[in-house]
Amino acid sequence: MSILIDAETTFIVQGITGREAVNLTRECLDYGSGAKVVGGVTPGRLGRDVHGVPVFDTVAQAVEHHGAPIDGSVVTVPPAFTKDAVFEAIENGVKLIVIVTERIPRRDVAEMVELAALRGARIIGPNCLGIIVPDVIKMGGIGGPAKNAAQAYTPGPIGVISRSGGMTTEMSSTLSAAGLGQSTAVSIGGDAIIGSSYAELMPLFEADAQTEGIVIYTEPGGRMEAELAGWVTEHSSRLPVVAFMAGRFMDEMPGMSFGHAGTIVEGKEDTASEKIARLAQAGISVAERIEDIPEMIRSKISERSRAGGVSA
Amino acid sequence: MRFFEFEAREIVKRAGIPVTDFGFATSREAAKEAAERIGGSVVIKSQVLTGGRMKAGGVKFADTPEEAAAHAEDILALEIGGHMPRGVLVDPKAEVEQEYYAGVVWDGLRKQPVMLFSDMGGIDIEQVAEEHPDHVGRGHFSTLLPVSDFQAKQVIAQTGVSGSPLNRITPILTRLARLFLEHDLTLAEINPLGRLKDGSFVALDAHMDIENEARGRHAKLLADLGVGPEETRQAREATPFELAGEEVDATDHRGVAGNVTEFDGNLGLVIGAGGGSLTLFDAVRAHGGKPANYCEIGGNPSVAKTCGLAKLVLGKPGVEQIAVMMSIVSNTRVDIVARGVIKACLELGFDPSEKIAIFRIPGAWEEEGFKILEKYGVDYADRSVSLNEAARRAVEKIQGVAA
Numbered sequence: 001m002s003i004l005i006d007a008e009t010t011f012i013v014q015g016i017t018g019r020e021a022v023n024l025t026r027e028c029l030d031y032g033s034g035a036k037v038v039g040g041v042t043p044g045r046l047g048r049d050v051h052g053v054p055v056f057d058t059v060a061q062a063v064e065h066h067g068a069p070i071d072g073s074v075v076t077v078p079p080a081f082t083k084d085a086v087f088e089a090i091e092n093g094v095k096l097i098v099i100v101t102e103r104i105p106r107r108d109v110a111e112m113v114e115l116a117a118l119r120g121a122r123i124i125g126p127n128c129l130g131i132i133v134p135d136v137i138k139m140g141g142i143g144g145p146a147k148n149a150a151q152a153y154t155p156g157p158i159g160v161i162s163r164s165g166g167m168t169t170e171m172s173s174t175l176s177a178a179g180l181g182q183s184t185a186v187s188i189g190g191d192a193i194i195g196s197s198y199a200e201l202m203p204l205f206e207a208d209a210q211t212e213g214i215v216i217y218t219e220p221g222g223r224m225e226a227e228l229a230g231w232v233t234e235h236s237s238r239l240p241v242v243a244f245m246a247g248r249f250m251d252e253m254p255g256m257s258f259g260h261a262g263t264i265v266e267g268k269e270d271t272a273s274e275k276i277a278r279l280a281q282a283g284i285s286v287a288e289r290i291e292d293i294p295e296m297i298r299s300k301i302s303e304r305s306r307a308g309g310v311s312a
Numbered sequence: 313m314r315f316f317e318f319e320a321r322e323i324v325k326r327a328g329i330p331v332t333d334f335g336f337a338t339s340r341e342a343a344k345e346a347a348e349r350i351g352g353s354v355v356i357k358s359q360v361l362t363g364g365r366m367k368a369g370g371v372k373f374a375d376t377p378e379e380a381a382a383h384a385e386d387i388l389a390l391e392i393g394g395h396m397p398r399g400v401l402v403d404p405k406a407e408v409e410q411e412y413y414a415g416v417v418w419d420g421l422r423k424q425p426v427m428l429f430s431d432m433g434g435i436d437i438e439q440v441a442e443e444h445p446d447h448v449g450r451g452h453f454s455t456l457l458p459v460s461d462f463q464a465k466q467v468i469a470q471t472g473v474s475g476s477p478l479n480r481i482t483p484i485l486t487r488l489a490r491l492f493l494e495h496d497l498t499l500a501e502i503n504p505l506g507r508l509k510d511g512s513f514v515a516l517d518a519h520m521d522i523e524n525e526a527r528g529r530h531a532k533l534l535a536d537l538g539v540g541p542e543e544t545r546q547a548r549e550a551t552p553f554e555l556a557g558e559e560v561d562a563t564d565h566r567g568v569a570g571n572v573t574e575f576d577g578n579l580g581l582v583i584g585a586g587g588g589s590l591t592l593f594d595a596v597r598a599h600g601g602k603p604a605n606y607c608e609i610g611g612n613p614s615v616a617k618t619c620g621l622a623k624l625v626l627g628k629p630g631v632e633q634i635a636v637m638m639s640i641v642s643n644t645r646v647d648i649v650a651r652g653v654i655k656a657c658l659e660l661g662f663d664p665s666e667k668i669a670i671f672r673i674p675g676a677w678e679e680e681g682f683k684i685l686e687k688y689g690v691d692y693a694d695r696s697v698s699l700n701e702a703a704r705r706a707v708e709k710i711q712g713v714a715a
Contacts, residue, residue, distance in 0.1 A: 020643075023643070079525065080528075080529075103525045104525065105496050105523050105525045105526035105529075106418055106496070106498065106523055106525075106526075107455060107493055107496050107523075107526070109423070110418075110423050110424060110425070110455040111455045111456055113423045114423070114424070114454060114455055114456050115456060118456075141642065141643060142642075143642055144641070144642020144643055144675065144676055145642070145676065148642050148675060148676050149642070152640060152695075162587070163587065164585070164586055164587025164588070164590075164639075165585075165586075165587075166584075166585040166586065166587055166588050166610070166638075166639040166640065166641070166642075167587035167588060167591065167639055169639070169640045169642060169675075170587075170588065170591075170639035170640050170699065173640055173695055174698070177695075177696070190586060190587070192418065192420050193418065193420050193423050197421070217587060219587065219590060222420045222421075223420060223421050224420070224421065227421050244591075246587055246590035246591040246594060247590035247591075247593075247594065248594045249590075249593055249594055249597055250590075255546075256546065256548070256573070258571075258573070258589070258590060258593075258606060259586040259587060259589055259590045259608065260586050260587070261525070262420075263590070288598075289595075289698065289700040290591070290698055290699060290700065291698040291700060291701070
């Protein structure tokens with residue numbers, strides 16, 4: 001199985017006529033069994049089509065045309081309009097929203113996340129590449145064109161969660177090369193406030209029978225790793241976790257941001273070394289090099305199954 | 313972006329929070345005039361974006377306008393932590409009975425802003441939280457619902473403050489919470505918030521950071537405060553090399569080839585994307601390499617832009633070779649980056665096979681890219697070579713060259 005999406009998931013692309021969105025739509029339609037992209041929205045472009053996907057002025061029109069609730073939306077509109085687009089999706093019953101747009105102010109993100117919580121919707125991102133279930137479906141630009149995505153992602157037992165879109169593919173490719181496929185890979189975004197953190201996705205992976213282990217990519221800044229460490233301990237998770245931490249050099253450069261907006265070392269808890277210590281306390285191994293990840297997660301999975309825990 | 317104290321105080325004042333009748337001066341004469349206008353004893357405070365002003369001698373007391381002028385002159389010439397002051401703040405010396413702390417920050421985990429309050433002001437809130445946790449009140453608040461007085465009142469009451477102070481501080485903290493949201497701040501602090509002899513409250517110092525991503529929608533406020541669009545106010549001022557990197561990135565709107573940070577090593581880096589750059593920079597250092605710079609390419613930049621960035625890095629004094637490395641790319645094209653870096657070498661009269669220690673970018677259009685690299689004899693690697701291994705090879709090669 002998978003988390004968040006499967007072959008049956010329907011979604012729209014908001015901002016579908018933008019150059020990046022046109023490519024993204026093509027990629028999603030081509031990948032796996034072909035995503036059910038049931039519509040696109042760009043205000044003022046009603047009646048056009050993008051690779052055969054009908055374009056509407058409003059989300060409400062897309063829902064009406066589809067004749068049933070739409071599961072998800074990939075939001076690619078510019079930062080100044082993102083909040084409104086996400087509100088529109090949520091208020092029209094969309095339950096899973098992948099926000100690709102970057103450089104959205106925190107206040108807008110907090111408002112979107114708060115409305116989503118009120119309506120029982122989930123946000124992935126912003127500043128992310130989306131979700132992929134290898135060989136089945138991808139929602140967002142993750143992995144790129146279908147041909148490239150197929151080269152990096154293979155089906156298997158590992159859940160991947162990453163604050164960097166590109167590194168989601170790099171790590172999955174390394175896992176695939178070592179014979180470890182992925183159940184679902186999620187690019188969660190690199191901003192200071194995001195819709196779904198590691199800890200918030202863990203219950204979904206925990207409930208997914210296909211998933212036997214978790215690999216995460218993380219960076220300095222924020223407290224999300226502490227939250228994950230807390231979750232894993234509190235829930236005696238059946239899933240072993242291996243983390244990779246990039247940006248260790250930033251510990252020497254407080255107050256500066258590199259890579260993603262959320263990476264800034266402001267307090268002691270934000271540093272790479274502090275995060276590694278916290279993760280280790282929760283039994284989460286931190287890999288020094290990406291090529292070490294497959295062996296680490298493999299041995300942790302077999303340790304668990306030998307210990308007679310939940311069968312893996 | 314951080315505001316200077318005089319700017320932060322102006323924001324506080326506009327929000328209806330009482331402030332002292334302060335003045336801002338950039339010259340000895342202006343400081344004297346401000347002191348004359350204020351009358352009585354004043355405090356002269358250096359306006360720098362760094363801590364430790366007091367210790368460095370950037371805060372001085374004066375009883376007369378002449379004394380104020382003399383102190384202002386000294387402080388205006390005083391560099392603190394590598395920063396020259398923007399000016400001095402001339403503040404009436406207030407008779408403070410007690411100092412409090414009021415602040416608002418984001419909580420990334422709860423995804424909401426949080427009000428903070430303490431009846432032990434004047435020191436770092438982190439220190440109070442550690443040593444006297446019962447003296448710190450906290451309360452998250454909604455970004456969708458209007459901020460209400462009761463929320464601030466609850467936070468203040470947590471510290472045991474009651475009576476007139478509770479009722480007088482409540483609207484101040486509420487207003488601070490509202491202005492935090494309205495101005496897209498990431499930090500809003502009044503510390504200390506002083507209670508005067510007559511029982512009234514006044515903001516004696518304020519710290520504020522506005523989110524860079526939101527600067528566009530606060531153009532009027534920034535213009536009113538005299539903050540130019542070019543002012544980034546990073547922890548460290550941009551070097552000419554870094555500014556040149558920004559220029560390269562601004563040549564066209566296709567993709568990113570910038571975010572340059574200067575270091576003083578001999579290995580130039582043309583790396584990407586966000587997470588890949590962080591990983592690669594760590595890897596180069598782990599193998600004993602000395603990066604000349606940090607940078608990021610991504611989002612499929614044009615050949616011209618990639619070439620511009622590579623030329624900038626290649627032309628940096630002390631750079632012997634460059635390493636061109638990225639995590640697997642899906643929308644950036646390998647062949648475009650390859651063409652850009654080779655063009656940069658050729659235009660500067662270098663042999664690409666000597667100047668490029670390694671090219672490791674697998675992914676979209678890699679066959680085409682690798683063909684170009686082969687033609688010029690550049691050492692390249694596909695996805696079977698890890699980021700770490702690519703970094704190791706680059707470091708080994710440059711150390712061989714240096715030896």
